[in-house]
Amino acid sequence: xxxxxxxxxxxVTIGLASSxxxxxxxxxxxxxxxxxxxxxxxxxxxxxxxxxxxxGLVTSGLLLALWMPGALGEGLxxxxxxxxxxGVMVGFGSRLGCGCTSGHGICGIGRLSPRSLAATAxxxxxxxxxxxxxxxxxxxx
Amino acid sequence: MHVLSGLVAGLLFGLGLGLGGMTDPRNxxxxxxxxxxxxxxxxxxxxxxxxxxxxxxxxxRRRSGxxxxxAFDLPxxxxxxxxxxxxxxxxxxxxxxxxxxxxxxxxxxxxxGWKVLLFLxxxxxxxxxxxxxxxxxxxxxxxxxxxxxxx
Numbered sequence: 001x002x003x004x005x006x007x008x009x010x011x012v013t014i015g016l017a018s019s020x021x022x023x024x025x026x027x028x029x030x031x032x033x034x035x036x037x038x039x040x041x042x043x044x045x046x047x048x049x050x051x052x053x054x055x056g057l058v059t060s061g062l063l064l065a066l067w068m069p070g071a072l073g074e075g076l077x078x079x080x081x082x083x084x085x086x087g088v089m090v091g092f093g094s095r096l097g098c099g100c101t102s103g104h105g106i107c108g109i110g111r112l113s114p115r116s117l118a119a120t121a122x123x124x125x126x127x128x129x130x131x132x133x134x135x136x137x138x139x140x141x
Numbered sequence: 142m143h144v145l146s147g148l149v150a151g152l153l154f155g156l157g158l159g160l161g162g163m164t165d166p167r168n169x170x171x172x173x174x175x176x177x178x179x180x181x182x183x184x185x186x187x188x189x190x191x192x193x194x195x196x197x198x199x200x201x202r203r204r205s206g207x208x209x210x211x212a213f214d215l216p217x218x219x220x221x222x223x224x225x226x227x228x229x230x231x232x233x234x235x236x237x238x239x240x241x242x243x244x245x246x247x248x249x250x251x252x253x254g255w256k257v258l259l260f261l262x263x264x265x266x267x268x269x270x271x272x273x274x275x276x277x278x279x280x281x282x283x284x285x286x287x288x289x290x291x292x
Protein backbone atom coordinates (compact mmCIF):
# COMPACT_ATOMS: atom_id res chain seq x y z
CA UNK A 1 0.00 0.00 0.00
CA UNK A 2 2.97 2.28 0.74
CA UNK A 3 3.91 1.90 -2.91
CA UNK A 4 0.72 3.71 -3.90
CA UNK A 5 -0.15 5.89 -0.92
CA UNK A 6 3.13 7.78 -0.51
CA UNK A 7 3.50 8.74 -4.21
CA UNK A 8 -0.20 9.64 -4.25
CA UNK A 9 0.28 11.97 -1.26
CA UNK A 10 3.28 13.47 -3.09
CA UNK A 11 1.12 14.05 -6.16
CA VAL A 12 -1.69 15.59 -4.09
CA THR A 13 0.89 17.96 -2.53
CA ILE A 14 2.03 18.98 -6.03
CA GLY A 15 -1.59 19.54 -7.04
CA LEU A 16 -2.19 21.71 -3.97
CA ALA A 17 1.00 23.71 -4.62
CA SER A 18 -0.06 24.36 -8.24
CA SER A 19 -3.60 25.29 -7.17
CA UNK A 20 -2.27 27.63 -4.50
CA UNK A 21 0.00 29.40 -7.02
CA UNK A 22 -2.97 29.87 -9.36
CA UNK A 23 -5.23 31.11 -6.58
CA UNK A 24 -2.65 33.51 -5.15
CA UNK A 25 -0.89 34.86 -8.24
CA UNK A 26 -3.01 33.71 -11.20
CA UNK A 27 -0.05 31.81 -12.66
CA UNK A 28 0.42 28.27 -13.94
CA UNK A 29 3.15 26.29 -12.12
CA UNK A 30 5.20 25.52 -15.22
CA UNK A 31 8.72 25.06 -13.95
CA UNK A 32 10.58 25.32 -17.27
CA UNK A 33 8.82 28.63 -17.96
CA UNK A 34 9.48 29.89 -14.43
CA UNK A 35 13.17 28.94 -14.75
CA UNK A 36 13.50 30.59 -18.18
CA UNK A 37 11.68 33.70 -16.96
CA UNK A 38 14.10 34.00 -14.06
CA UNK A 39 17.37 33.53 -15.90
CA UNK A 40 16.74 34.78 -19.44
CA UNK A 41 16.59 38.51 -20.18
CA UNK A 42 13.20 40.20 -20.41
CA UNK A 43 11.63 38.77 -17.26
CA UNK A 44 10.67 42.21 -15.94
CA UNK A 45 8.48 42.46 -12.84
CA UNK A 46 7.57 38.78 -13.14
CA UNK A 47 11.09 37.86 -12.18
CA UNK A 48 10.69 38.27 -8.42
CA UNK A 49 7.91 35.72 -7.79
CA UNK A 50 9.57 33.33 -10.23
CA UNK A 51 12.89 33.57 -8.39
CA UNK A 52 10.99 33.06 -5.11
CA UNK A 53 9.34 29.93 -6.52
CA UNK A 54 12.75 28.55 -7.54
CA UNK A 55 14.14 29.43 -4.10
CA GLY A 56 11.25 27.45 -2.58
CA LEU A 57 12.14 24.44 -4.75
CA VAL A 58 15.82 24.63 -3.79
CA THR A 59 14.88 24.98 -0.10
CA SER A 60 12.65 21.92 -0.36
CA GLY A 61 15.73 19.99 -1.50
CA LEU A 62 17.62 21.05 1.63
CA LEU A 63 14.67 19.98 3.82
CA LEU A 64 14.41 16.65 1.99
CA ALA A 65 18.12 16.06 2.55
CA LEU A 66 17.48 16.48 6.29
CA TRP A 67 14.15 14.70 6.64
CA MET A 68 14.13 11.97 4.00
CA PRO A 69 17.56 11.73 2.35
CA GLY A 70 16.50 8.49 0.62
CA ALA A 71 14.18 10.53 -1.61
CA LEU A 72 17.10 12.21 -3.36
CA GLY A 73 18.76 9.14 -4.87
CA GLU A 74 22.49 8.70 -5.20
CA GLY A 75 23.53 11.32 -7.71
CA LEU A 76 23.91 11.04 -11.46
CA UNK A 77 26.06 8.21 -12.77
CA UNK A 78 26.02 9.30 -16.41
CA UNK A 79 29.20 10.81 -17.92
CA UNK A 80 29.33 14.65 -17.92
CA UNK A 81 28.95 14.96 -21.71
CA UNK A 82 25.69 13.02 -21.57
CA UNK A 83 24.44 15.08 -18.60
CA UNK A 84 25.13 18.26 -20.58
CA UNK A 85 23.47 16.90 -23.73
CA UNK A 86 20.37 15.87 -21.77
CA GLY A 87 20.23 19.32 -20.13
CA VAL A 88 20.42 21.14 -23.46
CA MET A 89 17.65 18.96 -24.90
CA VAL A 90 15.43 19.46 -21.83
CA GLY A 91 16.01 23.24 -21.96
CA PHE A 92 15.57 23.70 -25.71
CA GLY A 93 12.70 21.22 -26.00
CA SER A 94 10.72 22.61 -23.08
CA ARG A 95 10.89 26.14 -24.53
CA LEU A 96 10.00 25.08 -28.09
CA GLY A 97 7.19 22.92 -26.69
CA CYS A 98 6.04 25.65 -24.27
CA GLY A 99 6.28 23.49 -21.17
CA CYS A 100 7.53 20.41 -19.35
CA THR A 101 6.27 17.71 -16.99
CA SER A 102 4.80 20.25 -14.54
CA GLY A 103 3.17 22.84 -16.83
CA HIS A 104 1.85 20.34 -19.40
CA GLY A 105 1.83 17.09 -17.41
CA ILE A 106 0.12 18.34 -14.24
CA CYS A 107 -1.49 21.77 -14.77
CA GLY A 108 -2.22 21.45 -18.49
CA ILE A 109 -3.83 18.02 -18.25
CA GLY A 110 -5.58 19.13 -15.05
CA ARG A 111 -7.32 21.93 -16.96
CA LEU A 112 -7.95 19.61 -19.94
CA SER A 113 -5.84 21.59 -22.40
CA PRO A 114 -5.64 19.72 -25.74
CA ARG A 115 -2.15 21.18 -26.33
CA SER A 116 -0.92 19.82 -23.02
CA LEU A 117 -2.46 16.41 -23.64
CA ALA A 118 -0.66 16.26 -27.00
CA ALA A 119 2.60 17.49 -25.48
CA THR A 120 2.49 15.00 -22.59
CA ALA A 121 1.67 12.08 -24.88
CA UNK A 122 4.59 13.12 -27.10
CA UNK A 123 7.25 13.51 -24.41
CA UNK A 124 6.12 10.35 -22.59
CA UNK A 125 6.49 8.43 -25.85
CA UNK A 126 9.95 9.73 -26.74
CA UNK A 127 11.14 9.32 -23.12
CA UNK A 128 9.94 5.69 -23.03
CA UNK A 129 11.61 5.03 -26.41
CA UNK A 130 14.83 6.66 -25.17
CA UNK A 131 14.93 4.51 -22.03
CA UNK A 132 14.21 1.43 -24.12
CA UNK A 133 17.07 2.17 -26.53
CA UNK A 134 19.52 3.10 -23.76
CA UNK A 135 18.75 0.16 -21.47
CA UNK A 136 17.73 -2.65 -23.80
CA UNK A 137 19.39 -1.88 -27.14
CA UNK A 138 22.64 -0.22 -26.05
CA UNK A 139 22.73 -2.12 -22.75
CA UNK A 140 23.02 0.93 -20.46
CA UNK A 141 25.32 3.93 -20.45
CA MET B 142 2.55 38.70 -1.14
CA HIS B 143 3.35 37.71 -4.71
CA VAL B 144 6.88 36.77 -3.68
CA LEU B 145 5.80 34.96 -0.51
CA SER B 146 3.18 33.01 -2.50
CA GLY B 147 5.83 31.97 -5.00
CA LEU B 148 8.12 30.81 -2.23
CA VAL B 149 5.41 28.78 -0.48
CA ALA B 150 4.22 27.22 -3.75
CA GLY B 151 7.79 26.28 -4.74
CA LEU B 152 8.52 24.80 -1.32
CA LEU B 153 5.31 22.75 -1.32
CA PHE B 154 5.82 21.66 -4.93
CA GLY B 155 9.36 20.46 -4.17
CA LEU B 156 8.29 18.57 -1.05
CA GLY B 157 5.58 16.89 -3.13
CA LEU B 158 8.16 15.85 -5.73
CA GLY B 159 10.36 14.43 -2.96
CA LEU B 160 7.51 12.60 -1.24
CA GLY B 161 6.44 11.19 -4.59
CA GLY B 162 9.95 9.87 -5.24
CA MET B 163 10.38 12.05 -8.37
CA THR B 164 13.58 13.63 -7.02
CA ASP B 165 15.31 10.25 -7.45
CA PRO B 166 15.90 9.74 -11.20
CA ARG B 167 15.89 5.97 -10.68
CA ASN B 168 12.15 6.08 -9.93
CA UNK B 169 11.50 8.14 -13.06
CA UNK B 170 13.57 5.84 -15.28
CA UNK B 171 11.88 2.86 -13.60
CA UNK B 172 8.52 4.25 -14.71
CA UNK B 173 9.69 4.90 -18.26
CA UNK B 174 11.17 1.40 -18.57
CA UNK B 175 8.26 -0.79 -19.60
CA UNK B 176 10.58 -3.56 -20.76
CA UNK B 177 12.29 -3.78 -17.36
CA UNK B 178 11.16 -3.91 -13.72
CA UNK B 179 8.34 -1.37 -14.06
CA UNK B 180 7.97 1.18 -11.24
CA UNK B 181 4.49 2.76 -11.34
CA UNK B 182 5.10 5.50 -8.73
CA UNK B 183 5.16 8.35 -11.32
CA UNK B 184 1.66 7.31 -12.33
CA UNK B 185 0.35 7.88 -8.78
CA UNK B 186 2.22 11.19 -8.49
CA UNK B 187 0.77 12.44 -11.77
CA UNK B 188 -2.64 11.05 -10.91
CA UNK B 189 -2.66 12.82 -7.54
CA UNK B 190 -1.37 16.09 -9.00
CA UNK B 191 -3.69 16.13 -12.00
CA UNK B 192 -6.66 15.02 -9.88
CA UNK B 193 -6.27 17.77 -7.29
CA UNK B 194 -5.56 20.49 -9.87
CA UNK B 195 -8.49 19.34 -12.05
CA UNK B 196 -10.79 19.39 -9.02
CA UNK B 197 -9.75 22.86 -7.83
CA UNK B 198 -9.12 24.62 -11.16
CA UNK B 199 -12.77 25.33 -12.08
CA UNK B 200 -13.54 26.80 -8.64
CA UNK B 201 -10.43 29.01 -8.68
CA ARG B 202 -11.15 30.07 -12.26
CA ARG B 203 -14.71 31.13 -11.34
CA ARG B 204 -13.35 33.80 -9.02
CA SER B 205 -13.16 37.32 -10.44
CA GLY B 206 -9.37 37.12 -10.11
CA UNK B 207 -6.50 35.71 -8.07
CA UNK B 208 -5.88 36.90 -4.51
CA UNK B 209 -2.77 39.01 -5.08
CA UNK B 210 -2.82 39.89 -8.80
CA UNK B 211 -5.30 41.75 -11.02
CA ALA B 212 -6.07 38.84 -13.38
CA PHE B 213 -5.40 35.20 -14.19
CA ASP B 214 -2.53 34.62 -16.60
CA LEU B 215 -3.19 31.39 -18.49
CA PRO B 216 -1.77 30.01 -21.75
CA UNK B 217 -3.82 31.51 -24.55
CA UNK B 218 -2.63 29.25 -27.36
CA UNK B 219 -5.05 26.66 -28.66
CA UNK B 220 -3.50 25.14 -31.77
CA UNK B 221 -1.48 21.92 -31.65
CA UNK B 222 1.40 22.97 -33.89
CA UNK B 223 4.68 21.54 -35.10
CA UNK B 224 6.68 23.47 -32.50
CA UNK B 225 4.68 21.98 -29.62
CA UNK B 226 5.18 18.42 -30.87
CA UNK B 227 8.83 18.78 -31.92
CA UNK B 228 9.76 20.57 -28.69
CA UNK B 229 7.99 17.97 -26.55
CA UNK B 230 9.67 15.16 -28.48
CA UNK B 231 13.13 16.67 -27.89
CA UNK B 232 12.28 17.30 -24.23
CA UNK B 233 11.25 13.66 -23.82
CA UNK B 234 14.55 12.37 -25.20
CA UNK B 235 16.52 14.56 -22.77
CA UNK B 236 14.25 13.51 -19.90
CA UNK B 237 14.60 9.82 -20.78
CA UNK B 238 18.40 9.98 -20.95
CA UNK B 239 18.81 10.78 -17.23
CA UNK B 240 15.34 10.70 -15.69
CA UNK B 241 15.69 14.38 -14.80
CA UNK B 242 13.22 17.11 -15.71
CA UNK B 243 13.43 20.76 -14.57
CA UNK B 244 11.53 20.51 -11.25
CA UNK B 245 13.46 17.61 -9.70
CA UNK B 246 16.74 19.03 -11.06
CA UNK B 247 16.15 22.36 -9.27
CA UNK B 248 15.15 20.58 -6.04
CA UNK B 249 18.47 18.69 -6.29
CA UNK B 250 20.47 21.83 -7.14
CA UNK B 251 22.33 22.08 -3.81
CA UNK B 252 22.08 18.47 -2.65
CA UNK B 253 22.46 16.34 -5.77
CA GLY B 254 26.14 16.79 -6.60
CA TRP B 255 27.94 18.85 -9.25
CA LYS B 256 26.44 17.00 -12.20
CA VAL B 257 23.01 18.40 -11.31
CA LEU B 258 24.48 21.91 -11.57
CA LEU B 259 25.99 20.94 -14.93
CA PHE B 260 22.55 19.74 -16.02
CA LEU B 261 20.94 23.03 -14.92
CA UNK B 262 23.61 25.11 -16.68
CA UNK B 263 23.11 23.08 -19.87
CA UNK B 264 19.33 23.47 -19.50
CA UNK B 265 19.72 27.27 -19.23
CA UNK B 266 22.01 27.19 -22.28
CA UNK B 267 19.40 25.20 -24.24
CA UNK B 268 16.75 27.75 -23.28
CA UNK B 269 19.03 30.64 -24.23
CA UNK B 270 19.82 29.01 -27.55
CA UNK B 271 16.09 28.62 -28.19
CA UNK B 272 15.43 32.28 -27.38
CA UNK B 273 18.15 33.43 -29.80
CA UNK B 274 17.02 31.07 -32.54
CA UNK B 275 13.39 32.08 -32.05
CA UNK B 276 14.21 35.77 -32.31
CA UNK B 277 16.20 35.20 -35.49
CA UNK B 278 13.51 33.00 -37.00
CA UNK B 279 10.41 34.99 -36.04
CA UNK B 280 11.78 38.31 -34.85
CA UNK B 281 10.03 37.90 -31.51
CA UNK B 282 10.13 36.00 -28.24
CA UNK B 283 8.75 32.49 -27.90
CA UNK B 284 5.04 32.42 -28.84
CA UNK B 285 4.19 30.62 -25.61
CA UNK B 286 5.19 33.77 -23.72
CA UNK B 287 2.06 35.40 -25.10
CA UNK B 288 -0.32 34.71 -22.27
CA UNK B 289 -3.82 36.00 -21.97
CA UNK B 290 -6.33 36.27 -19.14
CA UNK B 291 -8.92 34.36 -21.14
CA UNK B 292 -8.03 30.72 -21.63
